[in-house]
């Protein structure tokens with residue numbers, strides 16, 4: 300099987316919420332191959348009418364690296380079709396084995412054409428919001444290598460974004476909790492994200508540009524989870540809170 304075949308298999312697996320075996324079980328691919336598979340499978344989504352609305356960073360905290368056994372930064376693409384309304388419903392039938400994780404979302408107020416530094420971050424952020432990402436690996440048992448997960452668009456499958464706050468809101472040292480039906484399951488701190496969650500946007504500007512993905516005005520960037528992801532299932536209300544940024548929730552139906 301070639302790169303294009305894998306992009307079709309992964310896209311079909313996502314579309315039909317059916318798990319598949321890992322690419323690395325049978326084929327050795329490198330990082331470039333993995334990002335090419337991701338880009339090709341996303342092209343299929345765009346052809347079906349989905350719109351690229353932003354990027355997500357992954358493995359930006361130790362908690363996530365250790366949970367999944369992958370220790371490199373990764374990035375994936377988010378589309379409009381993945382959005383879950385705050386206080387709305389997430390249809391479980393569209394997912395294989397979904398997990399939720401608390402994230403920070405950045406809104407870009409201008410195009411980023413060259414990698415930015417932490418000092419320049421103020422000039423590109425238009426807002427900051429609390430968010431919950433839903434990840435749903437297309438691989439059986441949620442098991443993957445670094446290349447597998449990149450090819451699978453970094454398990455991206457959904458996101459809910461809470462209220463937007465001013466771009467200069469201090470998001471260092473925020474207590475972050477995620478839980479189900481009113482009970483906290485995991486707690487963390489925003490500084491667990493690369494020592495400073497804003498650093499995640501710096502890394503996004505660097506890594507995405509390597510593979511020709513521009514960061515555009517009005518795109519959102521998810522910074523990566525500060526806690527391990529939690530399993531979610533039908534009948535549950537998933538909530539997360541972020542100190543001064545507030546909280547958000549949605550229902551799995």
Ligand code: OOG
Pocket residue numbers: 355356357358359360363367400432434435436448453454522523524
């Ligand atoms: C890969 C995605 C990682 C994060 O926030 O670290 C990620 C996965 O864990 O399936 O979204």
Ligand code: MG
Pocket residue numbers: 355356357400402432434521523524
């Ligand atoms: Mg995430």
